[in-house]
Amino acid sequence: MPAPRVRIAPSPTGPLHIGTARTALFNYLYARRTGGTFVLRLEDTDVARSTVGFEADLIEQLRWLGLDWDEGPDAAGGEDRGPFAPYRQMQRLESYAKAADDLLARDLAYPCFCTPEELDADRKAAEAAHLPPRYVGRCSTLTPEERASRVAEGRRGALRFRVRADKIKFDDLVRGEVEIDTANLGGDFVIVRSDGTPLYHFVVVVDDAAMEMTHIIRGEDHLSNTPKHILLFQALGHEVPKFAHLPLILNPDRTKMSTRKSQTAIADYRAQGFLPEAMVNFLSLLGWSTGTEEEILSLDEIAGRFDLEHVQKGGAVFDKDRLEWLNGQWIRKLSPEDFIERLQPFLAADLQAGRIDRLPTPEELRPLVPIIQERLPTPGAVGDLIGFLWVDHVTLDPALLVPKRWDRSTALAALRAARETIDDSTGSVTFEADELEPPMRALAESSGWKAGDLFMAIRVAVTGRTATPPLFDSLVALGRERVLARLDAAIEMLAGSEEPA
RNA sequence: GCCCCCAUCGUCUAGAGGCCUAGGACGCCGCCCUUUCAAGGCGGAGAUCACCGGUUCGAAUCCGGUUGGGGGUACCA
Numbered sequence: 001m002p003a004p005r006v007r008i009a010p011s012p013t014g015p016l017h018i019g020t021a022r023t024a025l026f027n028y029l030y031a032r033r034t035g036g037t038f039v040l041r042l043e044d045t046d047v048a049r050s051t052v053g054f055e056a057d058l059i060e061q062l063r064w065l066g067l068d069w070d071e072g073p074d075a076a077g078g079e080d081r082g083p084f085a086p087y088r089q090m091q092r093l094e095s096y097a098k099a100a101d102d103l104l105a106r107d108l109a110y111p112c113f114c115t116p117e118e119l120d121a122d123r124k125a126a127e128a129a130h131l132p133p134r135y136v137g138r139c140s141t142l143t144p145e146e147r148a149s150r151v152a153e154g155r156r157g158a159l160r161f162r163v164r165a166d167k168i169k170f171d172d173l174v175r176g177e178v179e180i181d182t183a184n185l186g187g188d189f190v191i192v193r194s195d196g197t198p199l200y201h202f203v204v205v206v207d208d209a210a211m212e213m214t215h216i217i218r219g220e221d222h223l224s225n226t227p228k229h230i231l232l233f234q235a236l237g238h239e240v241p242k243f244a245h246l247p248l249i250l251n252p253d254r255t256k257m258s259t260r261k262s263q264t265a266i267a268d269y270r271a272q273g274f275l276p277e278a279m280v281n282f283l284s285l286l287g288w289s290t291g292t293e294e295e296i297l298s299l300d301e302i303a304g305r306f307d308l309e310h311v312q313k314g315g316a317v318f319d320k321d322r323l324e325w326l327n328g329q330w331i332r333k334l335s336p337e338d339f340i341e342r343l344q345p346f347l348a349a350d351l352q353a354g355r356i357d358r359l360p361t362p363e364e365l366r367p368l369v370p371i372i373q374e375r376l377p378t379p380g381a382v383g384d385l386i387g388f389l390w391v392d393h394v395t396l397d398p399a400l401l402v403p404k405r406w407d408r409s410t411a412l413a414a415l416r417a418a419r420e421t422i423d424d425s426t427g428s429v430t431f432e433a434d435e436l437e438p439p440m441r442a443l444a445e446s447s448g449w450k451a452g453d454l455f456m457a458i459r460v461a462v463t464g465r466t467a468t469p470p471l472f473d474s475l476v477a478l479g480r481e482r483v484l485a486r487l488d489a490a491i492e493m494l495a496g497s498e499e500p501a
Numbered sequence: 502g503c504c505c506c507c508a509u510c511g512u513c514u515a516g517a518g519g520c521c522u523a524g525g526a527c528g529c530c531g532c533c534c535u536u537u538c539a540a541g542g543c544g545g546a547g548a549u550c551a552c553c554g555g556u557u558c559g560a561a562u563c564c565g566g567u568u569g570g571g572g573g574u575a576c577c578a
Contacts, residue, residue: 013577132504133575180505183504184503185504190575194576226505247507312513313508316512321528472536
């Protein structure tokens, strides 16, 4: 058996969609597992909606996910790589024209001059008669003279493919035997528009044939269209590839995942801080499983285990909670250096948005890794967690400054005492967590305060938040001077509002 | 409407006739750890395997039907 050739063929009419990414992933996995070739082809014949920007996004996000292709475009608008170049359909138009001419010459296809109005009327009539819509075949038996006279009138025909009466049977690699009667295909279908541009069902088959694809792994939404493709492969005199239809990724309401109801752009997940490792891991488990209880797996580990037999038949709801959990798992697996590296774009974004006033250096970040790595659901949350370290001024909410069990005067007294304790006990010593904690606990004890309440008052005073990394580590990271300054500011705020309202 | 596909905890899934009084994970709840928040550990609730028939000594697993859901049905991709 020749080495498999598989492909992902997205249209640059939108950013890389989660469903396309999953299909790309499964094709990639199949190629890697079987020693086959993974091809990227851009289906850009919808000129009105295709853009170079979307093309760039497709390529960039696929790369980000690590789904390297063996053949195809390397950069938006750039050169293609591989023996079947070009891999953009707009650059392959001659081959479609040639295939269309060939089908026309062999009378496997014919020009159709029906107007949109006629077709619309046909459809309405069928609907009224409770019959499935299908092309009535008005132009299928036109004589050469009749065709010539219409062309003479200046009418340009679309090209229709003749659908023969037959039952098309194929052995789907995930669904098993599927049989569809061509009578249910809606009659002869258009393969080239009257303006001369070819249609999807046609170009996809011409290209898959030309590029010698052996396996078509795609979403279940193409299952019903498969007979059309098989008919076309046969008409083109090409061997029919094997098909594998993957279950759909679903919205929470179990309809096909859509931008309307879910977040579908890979770029958006990336921007939120989802790691490619987590994305790939999560997507691989939507509709496939190892058959074991393993679940945290790298792309390579998945590729080593992948098989079409374990692909699920039913659709899979996209469960963001599970993705977030997986993301946390992968964050915790990162080395400190890698972790810091991945924080960079988010810190830069925080700076840009004014959420922090200064960018920390990797050296400043390094000691913080142990206390933040296990606390981040995504790298994108870094500003939220420790942004207080790099802002010039924290915004204080007086209500938060006073712990629940306390009143304002207790909080004020506690902050004053805490300030003094820090000042005294650290004036000549190094400012370290181990040296800060004991005197603070002693202060709480001698004053009859719960340590937790004291710590919370200090936490809010210096960070502005109630949820932070461990208090003393936060104080150390902040540094003695800023801790004292922020305590002073908090004390002043509380004291200033001391007069009864 | 017609055609096709599908059906195990809320969700992702294990399961390919006896190992299943159905396992794991997410989420949820409780406990532990604990200065907050997380992370982690432990435990719990949660599925009459959609339903009804059949085959079989025996069915979540095989067959038929029903119901439900989804997809397709364009001079979109």
